[in-house]
Amino acid sequence: MRVTRATIFLGNLRHNVEMIRRHAPEQKILAAVKADAYGHGSPQVAQTLQQEGVEYLGVATLEEAGELRREKITLPILLLGIPHPEEIPEAAGLNLAFVVSDAEHLGWIGEATRGQRMKVPLHLKIDVGMGRLGIVPESAISLARSIGKYPQLYWEGVMTHFPSSDNGEVQPTSEQNKIFTQVIADLKAAGYEFELIHAANSGAILDHPETHHTMVRPGILLYGYTPTFEHRERRNFYPVMQLESRVVLLKSLPRNATLSYGQTYVLEHDAVVGVVGCGYADGYSRGLSNRGRVRIGDKFFQVSGRVCMDLFMVDIGNASDVSRWEKVILFGPFQDGPDAWDLAQILDTIPYEITCAVSRRVPRVYAEETQYWR
Secondary structure, three states: OOOOEEEEEHHHHHHHHHHHHHHOOOOEEEEEOHHHHHHOOHHHHHHHHHHOOOOEEEEOOHHHHHHHHHOOOOOOEEEOOOOOHHHHHHHHHOOEEEEEOOHHHHHHHHHHOOOOOOOEEEEEEEOOOOOOOOEOHHHHHHHHHHHHHOOOEEEEEEEEOOOOOOOOOHHHHHHHHHHHHHHHHHHHHOOOOOOEEEOOOHHHHHHOHHHOOOEEOOOHHHHOOOOOHHHHHOOOOOOOEEEEEEEEEEEEEOOOOEEOHHHOEEOOOOEEEEEEOOOHHHOOOHHHOOOOEEEEOOEEEEEOOOOOOOOEEEEEEOOOOOOOOOEEEEEOOEOOOOOHHHHHHHHOOOHHHHHHOOOOOOOEEEEOOOOOEO
16 A cells, blocks of 8 residues: 555545535535546545435536446436436436537437437526536437437436526526526426425535525535635535655755755755655645645644655754654645645635646545534
């Protein structure tokens, strides 16, 4: 086992599911497990979610869905992306539901699955302001009617995606939800009923209960982070991943010694330097050079010099209680940090990118316990 690893606290994941249910007690849950469950390992995460009674999973690609089916995940899976026409037969064979944004795509699904005995579920996507996938509201009924040529297809759901539900402004999301609700009413008047109506992403789950409809779609909340830094004080969600490494070498260096590429860090005093066995190839960004902080024991130390591909250094000073092979926490479930939001703030990004960036060469170790250090 490498000294660098990502510990995934499945107890924290279970806790977060319970917190989501408290926000949306009457709704089903579609859990986003795309991008390898935001870097946490989709098969193990999906197994836990299946045990917790989550009703649906969402993936972006056929490969992601195939991995889950090979791991005996039997939950319904919604393919959130648009597959190439050549992928559609395999996707249907995996019993996936398709998101439909346009008539041409619906036609490809219909032709590829013609004659199939099992009904193929579709989710009609409405674009209310994201400008990405989805049909514009005024064309929704026309698209819905296109299904008539294909008796093997049926509308299981209708959905949308809010672009700004997490920015603290109520009005845009409220107005977009009104548009979505009106489209659903128009579709119902035209004879179309949907078992699943879903729109609420993580921000809307927290702040817009009127958008919860019959199913909610949490992403980052599942993994313990609120979608914006302003939400961060809601400490009832526990980060699921802890990225950790070890001090692989301790060395004493004199004042004015320089550290790492570019010699951007100069020791101001005689000091002990700790070499940590993790680098940007593991997903610990080079942008954290001279800016990140790590936790060793109950103390914090600054990343000193540039982060290398496989290693970085910390100026330990005269901290004689740090020992070789001691654990170094790069981020994890700590109230006082560092967590993925701390790194995201430094890098001007979001915690989604921090956890997704942890590379495949970093082993994931799964622990059933719940851990949150206050």
